[in-house]
Each structure stands twice: as C-alpha cells, then as structure tokens.
Amino acid sequence: MEKPNQDWTARVEELAHTRLSECYQCGKCTAGCPRGMIMDVPPARMMRAAQVGDILETARADSIWRCLSCLTCSARCPKSVNVSSVVDAFRQISIETNSMSPESAKIVEFQKAFLRNVRRNGRTNEVEMATDFEVRYFFRRFDVMNVINTGLLGTKMLKRGKMNFAIGSPVKDKDLVKRIFSKCDVKL
C-alpha cells in the first residue's frame, strides 16, 4: 500500500524554501536542463516525486549528483518554483540517508574536497584540492591503479600548464570566509 508521504514532502519544502504544489508538470525544467539527457530521473520527474513524497527512492538516483546547479530550471520555471533548490534538498537527504551509488559517492567526495579547499583558502587551489580528493578517495577504495593513473595525468597537466601551483594562494580576509561558512553551517 503506497501512500503519498506528506512528511517527506514537507521536509523537502522546508529544505528547498519553495512550494512544491505550485509545479504543474509542464516539463520546461527537463527541457532546458543541460544534463537532462543523461539523467535517470530528470528534474520534472524529481519535482513530481517530491510532490507525492516519493523521496527516498529519488534520493538514490544518480541524477541529483549530475546536476550542475546551473539554475537554468529555476530561472525558466513558469511558476517560479526553485527547482534547483529541490535538487539540493534531495542531495541533503541523500547524504543524510547515505543513499548514493558508488559512482555518485565519488562526486560527493569531490564536492566535499572542493568546499574544504575553499574554506581553507577562500578560493580553490587546484593542485591542493586534487591531492586532497585523491588521497581521501584512495583510503576509501584502496584502488592503486587509480592513484597511479591520476598521478600521471596530474603530472601531464602540470607540465602543460593546465594546473599550476602558483594559482590559488589564500585570500587575505580569512575571517570573512570563516563567517560565510559558519553561517551556512556546513559539515564536511
């Protein structure tokens, strides 16, 4: 007996600060999504799942992590629903319930590494962030071949100037960065 789960719908609304019932399923978010073609659950379907409380299953979908957060969906929504923030809500629930696929878990790790780096420097230092990500990821999977391959790729990129030690030196006002992060209350 499957029933619409009102509690989950309310939770998504709370996280996303948007009214789910406003969505009338026109599909414009999916139509404009640059990654819509490779999503197992495209944005409009995600909105419908949120409306009927079908949250946990959707939180397992890879597509919530394939979203680029470009905000095209939110910008073009005829009902001004913040679709992108609904995707973010799904991400939050996905992390809380630890329901990512291994493929998506890597994306999550990368995003965490990105945020850690920004918190430390106020901007990204590519070499530092890549090293942080790869080391942590290694301790999860112990995939030696992956480390060697990425190491070789990294060296190549450094040689060609695609990555640079010099770019990404810390910002001066570290306090400001601290304040931003404390306001967002991000746990990494």
Place this chain on the structure above:
Amino acid sequence: MAKIGVFTCWCGENIARNVDVEAVSEAISKLPGVACSMDYKYMCSEPGQSLIASKIKELGLTGVVVASCSPHMHLNTFRKTVELAGVNPYLVEMANIREQCSWVHTDKEVATAKAIELIGMAVAKVRRNAALEPIKVPVTKRAMVIGAGVAGIQAALDLAAGGVEVILVEREPSVGGKMAGLSETFPTLDCSQCILTPRMVEVGQHPNIELLTYSEVEKVDGYVGNFKVTVRKKARYVDIAKCTGCGSCWNKCPKKVPNAFDYGLGNRTAIYIPFPQAVPARPVIDADNCLRLQSMKKGKELCGICLKQCGTDAINFHDKDELVEYEVGAVIVATGYKLYQITKEQENPKLQGYGEYGYGKYKDVIDSLQFERIISASGPTGGEPKRPSDGMTPKTVVFIQCTGSRDNAKGITYCSKICCMYTAKHTMLFKHKVHDGEAHVFYMDIRSGGKMYDEFVRRAIEQDDAQYHRGRVSKIEEVMVDGVKKCRCYGADTLTGKPCVVDADMVVLANAMLPSSGVTSLAQKLSVGYDGYGFLSESHPKLRPVETNAAGVFVCGACQGPKDIPETVAQATAAAGKALIMLSQPYLTREPEIATVDERLCAACGACVKACPYNAISIEEICDRKGNLVKMTSRVNPGLCMGCGTCVAVCPSKSVDLIGFTDDQVYAQLESLLD
C-alpha cells in the same frame, strides 16, 4: 428573345491558374442567347458588381450567369446586385467553376473545356428561369420554450422582456432544472440557489410568461411562424389555483420514496414538492406511489390523509391528463442534460457500463450530481459531507474524471467539458468542510479554458491541497481496512510513472454528460437533427450556433452539447435574441424554390407524402361548388417545404415539380451538355 449576360470571374488566381478565363469568355459569347460575355478579376468586388449592373442597364439583359465560386458562397450577393439593377433576383444562375473545376483539376486545357460546359449549362437553365417572388408567411408573436432549467428560464425571461408572450413548458413539477440542485458554482463559488431562485420566482410571476410545469410536448404541427404545439399537462391531483402551498399535506403523507431531486440520496413523500424553493411551490401527487390512487385502481379508497389535511379543498384524486394546443411562432429547445450512469444496463445500447467500478453497486461510489446534493446546504444531509453507506464523514475522497467521457470502449468519445472545473470545485468544497480530509483527483488532462478557470484549478491544488494524479483508475474494489469499509482505487500517476493505489472512504465519478431522456423523440416531433448521442444539431457550428435546420426552432444549453452555466446562459440569450428577431418581422419570407403539384395530373397515391422529410405534403380533397368530391390530390404547404426535391423523384405520375429546378430546366442543362 433572351438576352443573357455571362460574367466570368478570375477569382484572383484561384480560377485563372487552371482555367483560361479569356478563352472561356470568348467561347461563351458565341452561344445562342448570350448578349454579352465579360470577365473580371474579382466579380464579387464593387467594380465587378458594377460591371454586371451597368451591362444590365446598357443591354437590357433578361438573365445573368455568374461563373465563379459555389452558390453557397455568393449567390445571395449576386441576387442583390441584379435586384438593385432592376432584374428579378431569381433570374441569376451561378456556374461553379472554382470548387468544382479549377480547384480539382490540374490540366488547364481540360479545366477550361469543363468550365465552358458548366457555363453553357447555366446559360441553358437561366433562359428557362422564371421571375419568382419570395413566399410571405405570417408570424404568431408568441414563443414556446421547452425545458425550464437555467437555459429555459433565461430564454423565457429575455423573450418576455422583449414583449413576446412565452409558454414555458417543464416536465418536472418545478422549474430550476439541474442547476437548482447544485451547491456552489465555479469559478466564483457563489451559491447556485442564490443566483437561480430569484430568476425562478421571476418566471413564475412574469405577466408575459405562462408557466406549464409537470407538462410535456405531445405533438408539433405547423411551420415556422405558425407552429401548433399540443402540450400534455400531466395529472397533478392538486389544483394549483386553490392550493396555498402550506405544506400540511406533504408533512403528513405516510408514504416515503427516494427523492429523484436528491438522486435517490434522500426521501420525499408521495405528495411532494421536489425541494423547498420550488416554483410553483405547489405539490404534485406521484400516482405510482400514492396509497389512495393505487387503492382506487382496485376499487377501494385507502389513506386520503392529504385530502383531510388540505384546508382549501385543492386535492382532486380524479384529476386527468389534459391536452392543450398552443399557437406559437418560434420554439426554443432547452431540455438540458443528464449524467451517464456506470450501470450494466444502459438506456442507449451503444454505451457500456463500468464493471471495473462496480456497475454502480458500491454505495459509496457516487456521481458528481449526488456529491452536489451531499455537499449542498439544502441537500439530504444539510450540507454535512456524509457517505451514503453508513453516514460516516469521509476523510479520503477520490474523484475520478472522464468517467464515460473520452472512453471509446464505453461508447462516448467526446469530452464533457465541465468535469475538470466542477471536480476542482468539489475538492475545494470538501476540504472546506473536512479540513483534515484528503482529496485525490485522477485526471487525464485538465481542461480549464475560460475566464478565471485555470486559476481556479490551481487554487484547488496550491491552496486547498488537492492531490492531482495524471492517470485513470483501472479498478475500484470494496475492502475492509481496520474494520472500516473502503473503496480501494487502483490508479496510476503517469508523471511518476508508477501505480498509485488509494483507499478511499468515498469515490465521486465525474460522469459524462448526455442529453436528457426523451430528447430524440422531441427532436423528431420538431424535425430537428441530432447526433449519435442525441445532442441536437445546430445549423452551423460557428455562424448559426443557436438555429437549427428546422426553421423557427432554436436550441440552447446542454441539449446541444456539454456546456457550463455561463455558456448556457449566453446561448439562451442568443437563442432568445434570434427568436425575437424572427418574431419582430411583420411576416417571414421564404425561398420560393419549393415543390408544386400539378393537381390535374396527381393521382393522390401518397408516395410524396411518405417521402417528404418535412411533413409538408398532405392529401386534400378537391370539391365542386356544391361540395361534391371531384378528386383527391396531394398539396404542398409552402410554409413547410424546404425544396429538397425528394417528392419530385418519387412521383410516379411526374405531377410534382420543383420551382426553380423544373424538369424543363434540368433537361435543358443536360441537353446543352450533350450538344
């Protein structure tokens, strides 16, 4: 000596692209009797018409052929042209060289040759045309409106306000129709009774309106402007003139039966008024259920309580049906609709019931009009939402749209148009009364075109939290959940792509709209066309939306097709307007191209009488001065004949001819083709 002018039109490129118009014009000028043959780019334009008029005056033409488009398009245009130039308008013929020639051929040579032949035929015909005068028919300045729902009430009031006497016929004991039973109306949620009852009172009181309730149309004779309608006033057993509507009879009547006005949800007595606001507020006795009237059939006199209660001696158990004839100039049909039922047995054998929804045997699966009564303040529950089976307040209600509608397998292919809107309204009214209730709607599309309509549906979803699921319900079954009876609805949500099962306390079906019972036999009496479902046919869907093909008969409201209250009222006013235009003429003119009988030849065999689809022909006696019968003959009523020519085809003695299309003219056309 005939002097025929032929005017060939280029129709811009429409004709000239495939027909060599100049060559045609040249060839036609050589035909006998043709005094001039001209061509012009747009013959229907002002310069084109002036050309025709100037040639008529210059040459004294005795007939005109315009070779251009279909006569449907411009025959009247050119008739007016020649009439202004002083020639009888029936001396114009059109040769259709566009629709029947240039548009359907690609070979220019062939098309040109065909155009010459078509025009030649028209020339041959017009040489034998007679100058005709339109038939003048007198008009009775009185109208009949059949059906006193909101459409009939509106039409009657508009006609009455226009100074026309109106006979308003209603088959039920009260006026008001379906609308009187509704709770609140979309998209404003104003109460149906508050809008309608003052108008009901008005039709009851208007000096120009004669109200005939509990009456049905029995027979229609006559023709446009002069109908003779026989109305059966059904035995009411109560003298309306004496009765004061005090109510002591129906309060004491011992016999209780389901009230049809509440669609069987509540009870009424055998002597009853259908609802307290009824107009006239006078009861009728339901003979099938009255103990006294039933006992009288067996020669006894039981009960009779109402008779004792009545202080004004208004009850008459010996009342009989009465037939009254009314002469009216125009008839407006406003017989409204009924809802399709999901039962196994269908009135129309082409339709099927919904076995998957229980064929109507589940008590808590109701239709939308029943839900209106349940939610209405004047309904059997006093506006408390209670389900029929056990009186429980339903917490979860499932609304299923398109039940019957758009379901080819069940026999109805059309959209009933109003269900999306009233279902949204139902969810709102339900949520306003049961705040913690759940309203689930299964829909296929939401069709909410109209002023403030889509906003209304969005309000139901966004503010009143109606749960909409895009998909049909495949099956309903009754189950027990924790000791409570539920209707389990197996539906789908195609937007999530998953099945969606809801355990409902009550299910409301938005059943399809069908024309009300008996409309087809009424339509046959009035010679009005109808479609496979029984919806009456308008003359033209865009340009003549309230006229029918029977002259003088107009339609409005849901008998013509599913429509909501605003549209119904607009159409009713339109029909009243059209009827007023007709009735305000001193006399009516009709086309003179009708059948005529040569009474010397007619053998009165009656073949034409049977063949005539308009009942325009009758057998008459011809007597000499002393009154001795000389012979029998058939005779055409010029008021009724539509000039279809069926009688001409069936007449074995060739004594019938169609004026304007005489045998002489038709053979001349054929001969010109064979020359």
